[in-house]
Amino acid sequence: MAGPIAYIALYGALYAAFGAASPFWPKLFETRALTPQQIGSILAAAMLVRLVSGPCLARLADVLGSLRLVLASCAVLAAGAAAGFVWADGFWWLLVLALAQAAALAPTTSIADALSVNAAKPQMGGRPFEYGWIRGSGSAAFVVGTIVVGQLIGPADLMPVIWMNASLLIAAASATVFMPAVNAQAAPPAPPASLAFGEVGALLAIPRFRILILVSALVYGSHSMHDAFAVIRWSDAGIGTSVISVLWSEAVAAEVLVFFFVGPRLIERFGVRGAAILAAAAGIIRWLIEGATTSIVLLSMIQPLHGLTFALLHLACMDMMRAVVSPTVAATAQALYALGSGLVTAALISLSGILYARYAGAAFLPMAALCALALPLAWYGFADQRARCGPV
Known part of the structure; x- marks a missing residue:
């Protein structure tokens, strides 16, 4: 798996994981006896965490100079948090896991775009490679993920949401192994990176x-x-x-x-x-x-x-x-x-x-x-x- 195929595999797995879970997390929380107010609190807190975590972890990826490693690590951590929903019960445990997954997932799309945008155009491996192809495959995969998990779940059984989300995130992490390193040869010189902003x-x-x-x-x-x-x-x-x-x-x-x-x-x-x-x-x-x-x-x-x-x-x-x-x-x-x-x-x-x-x-x-x-x-x-x- 090389070149565009690796990127399509990454985006397909990542966005299918989003499609399989994001529409159904509120319903899962409801089956754990959470009130609408508690569900709203979890969703709002997760949004705030994403806004903070995304830039911080993306900056860390640039500092380390290893975007693929940070992306894979975040996907694995998010998969682990998803798996934790199998056993979690009660507002506070669900809140902790939701925030952990939100923090881990926040930079994944930004890092994936950073990798693919700079690897695309004019060519990769001697063949034309459009960023739109891989981003479009992600949008299509989101729809497929939502449709497939919708056929698997029942009114009170949302376990397929958890396992499909976790499995696809692991698949996304695995896809980074096959992604070629971005050629930064044409990049302008930059001062030594630090965690300072x-x-x-x-x-x-x-x-x-x-x-x-x-x-x-x-x-x-x-x-x-x-x-x-x-x-x-x-x-x-x-x-x-x-x-x-x-x-x-x-x-x-x-x-x-x-x-x-x-x-x-x-x-x-x-x-x-x-x-x-x-x-x-x-x-x-x-x-x-x-x-x-x-x-x-x-x-x-x-x-x-x-x-x-x-x-x-x-x-x-x-x-x-x-x-x-x-x-x-x-x-x-x-x-x-x-x-x-x-x-x-x-x-x-x-x-x-x-x-x-x-x-x-x-x-x-x-x-x-x-x-x-x-x-x-x-x-x-x-x-x-x-x-x-x-x-x-």
């Missing part, structure tokens, strides 16, 4: 990196209202669960399609600036229409825009990241990228409940405004440059 300041001193984080936080954060209240809004409008599942699957399918095929071609045609502008414009259209109507026909027409508002922007950000960030701090940069959107999303999810309670569908208008704000920033900051910048 001076390099974080140097990264944030890069204007285009700052704008990248801001644009991604605005556009990704604009999904908060949809993620939190779209299903509730559609259900209240009389749309059945089978139709809702189709609408949701339509968005995921568009995401996979853009990662694999459409996105790389759009970036080749319009560049990263054009792709980022297109993603923000698609967000404006998507949230304006979703806030104005619950027509199944119109909703089905705008759901594929998720491929642009998420997948295309992510590809543009990865392409830009490869151009302006040295591989020696790639994991740290990826963690900051995830942290920016994570903080904004967490804040907007908290705000979305208030907005939706007061304004219902009109609460989607501020989400469109966030994408409108991202448009001039994308034009200013997402310039096409294929050569790396100087030391960061």
Whole structure:
């Protein structure tokens, strides 16, 4: 297993593990006699831990210069925490295990992206290797993981969730053994790394990196209202669960399609600036229409825009990241990228409940405004440059 296949195996196992577990952890906690308030406390605490742990462990990976080792170690620790749910009972034990797994999982996607983005393009092993292929395989694997575990579990038996999550995380750790080391020969020289976060300041001193984080936080954060209240809004409008599942699957399918095929071609045609502008414009259209109507026909027409508002922007950000960030701090940069959107999303999810309670569908208008704000920033900051910048 070498080259792209190893990366696809890593992303497939990692995201299938997410798909097999993340939708079902709350239900598992409920079967352990936790109250809704206790479940909410665990989920909120896990989110806070991820926001702190992700950048710290990603920075450690850069300092050690061994991204694969840290990634594999985190996956194994997360698998161990998952296995602990078999025996854990009571709020405090479940909280400890949930926080341990959240801390271990937090940097995995950032480190995986740091490895794959710098290994991809223009070629690996003499063959073309697109980052979108492996990231798209991850999105597809998430769906497969959710579907498969859904067939295995029963109303009161969620043990398959635990074992499938743990097994897939071990498989992800094993896949790192077959991943070739990233060739950092072209990287600019960097000072000796330390656990001090001076390099974080140097990264944030890069204007285009700052704008990248801001644009991604605005556009990704604009999904908060949809993620939190779209299903509730559609259900209240009389749309059945089978139709809702189709609408949701339509968005995921568009995401996979853009990662694999459409996105790389759009970036080749319009560049990263054009792709980022297109993603923000698609967000404006998507949230304006979703806030104005619950027509199944119109909703089905705008759901594929998720491929642009998420997948295309992510590809543009990865392409830009490869151009302006040295591989020696790639994991740290990826963690900051995830942290920016994570903080904004967490804040907007908290705000979305208030907005939706007061304004219902009109609460989607501020989400469109966030994408409108991202448009001039994308034009200013997402310039096409294929050569790396100087030391960061």
